[in-house]
Amino acid sequence: MRDLLITFIVFASLPLILKKPVNGALMWIWISVMNPHTQGWGFATTFPFALIIAVTTLFSIATARARKTPPANGITFTLLALVLWMNVTTLFALFPAAAHEQWGKVMKIMLMNLVIMVVVRSREDVHRMIWVLVLSLGFYGIKGGVFTAQNGGNFRVWGPPGTFIGGNNEIALALIVAIPLMRYLQLSSGNRWVWHGMNLTMILSAMAALGSYSRGALLAITAMLALMWLKSGRKLLGAVLLILLAPPALLFMPERWTERMDSIGAYQDDDSAMGRINAWHMAFNLAKDRFFGGGFEIAEPSAFAMYAPNPDAVHAAHSIYFQALGEHGFVGLALYLLLGGLTWRSAAWIVRHSRDDPQLRWAYDLAKMIQASVIGFAVGGAFLSLLYFDVPYYLMAALVAVRALVAQRRAAIAPATAANAGRTLHGRVAPEPPR
Structure with a gap:
């Protein structure tokens, strides 16, 4: 039963990995850190789950338009x-x-x-x-x-x-x-x-x-x-x-x-x-x-x-x-x-x-x-x-x-911070420059 559950989770995740490579990264972390297949007693203990996830993730990255x-x-x-x-x-x-x-x-x-x-x-x-x-x-x-x-x-x-x-x-x-x-x-x-x-x-x-x-x-x-x-x-x-x-x-x-x-x-x-x-x-x-x-x-x-x-x-x-x-x-x-x-x-x-x-x-x-x-x-x-x-x-x-x-975040708020600093001088509003 455990072997079937782990197999189902891994194969059910493959479409999600193809859609978003980050899902493959998360599945890889789960497989490599928890090693859930070691909690089974049958075929799952030696099945190449990690290889399947890695290959699917690399393919997803290769076909995605995002940064590589x-x-x-x-x-x-x-x-x-x-x-x-x-x-x-x-x-x-x-x-x-x-x-x-x-x-x-x-x-x-x-x-x-x-x-x-x-x-x-x-x-x-x-x-x-x-x-x-x-x-x-x-x-x-x-x-x-x-x-x-x-x-x-x-x-x-x-x-x-x-x-x-x-x-x-x-x-x-x-x-x-x-x-x-x-x-x-x-x-x-x-x-x-x-x-x-x-x-x-x-x-x-x-x-x-x-x-x-x-x-x-x-x-x-x-x-x-x-x-x-x-x-x-x-x-x-x-x-x-x-x-x-x-x-x-x-x-x-x-x-x-x-x-x-x-x-x-x-x-x-x-x-x-x-x-x-x-x-x-x-x-x-x-x-x-x-x-x-x-x-x-x-x-x-x-x-x-x-x-x-x-x-x-x-x-x-x-x-x-x-x-x-x-x-x-x-x-x-x-x-x-x-x-x-x-x-x-x-x-x-x-x-x-x-x-x-x-x-x-x-x-x-x-x-x-x-x-x-x-x-x-x-x-x-x-x-x-x-x-x-x-x-x-x-x-x-x-x-x-x-x-x-x-x-x-710092780059996004820097212009607003600079503008506020320019508008304030010693706690008072700075004068408008002459036209």
Whole structure:
């Protein structure tokens, strides 16, 4: 039944995609983030839904009369430079067969992200995009939060198998990224059911993140909540809520959860932590030795034998930063950090230029919440191999669209502002010029 439902939804969306390419972008986000086919038990688990949606969307864009290029700004150019550099490093990959297979997967993600930048243009498009992201991840937040509450936190929360967010650490970080987006939807809606629904979803998503037993997630959710509090206009109320809600949530978790979190300070005695540090050393040594890095998929025994302090402890990078460094060298890491920096600055620009305009209040709230999502991902990603996780790239695309909309609004009101300034001099009407 689930397989048939997912198949019906996808094929029913195809006429809508042909009519408006943005519908294809939203369907792609749903398929790539929620991975609804993993919730089936039959043919849907391997059916190429994503390929069908991607091809239909590209055809729709090709036949449409609308703009076919993304807005020109720093984020777009840097992303294109990073994608180009990934293609170059693949030519010099240490393990060509594995690298080319991963290259195909990553290029699909990057292509569709550029497609999203092309077709997401209006406030409605952006709003719908955030709704799709929240519903896609909120499904697992509600499911995981209820599971944690039912079992007293004694069992770990896992994501959908075979996906970016299949692991306990990965699903936790994805939910942390989603929580500020839920807050944005709450702020942008006057519907009390949406307000209460988002409150419940945020609480359950936070419980699911805690129930993952991810130590990186604890650091990430702390950073995310701290930034949300700093960006809040009601800091006293926010502080009171955190004080009231955080201790009961932590006390609810069992002793073995507390013991695992306490091990953060004693990482020298933890094999998993030391394995990650060994992988970081390997990535750094490899990047020093090879200008182009090792290409995709370098977690191989032979690479560790050449570059790791402990050649027997073979691990994935477990860090977006060392993953970029090891796979794409110092140039790749620099481009990735630049992309993150430009994303932050773009959000800050939106906040600064929409603060005093009531019609741009939605942009102001969204940019602040995306900043909270970004800081959560930046902290949690330091301990996970999620360099190619698509959600942060979708948030970059959202900011590209929002910045363009804010710039259009400012350009539209600039002549009226200048005219009013010219008509007023020190609070009095300026005299008419002589004829």
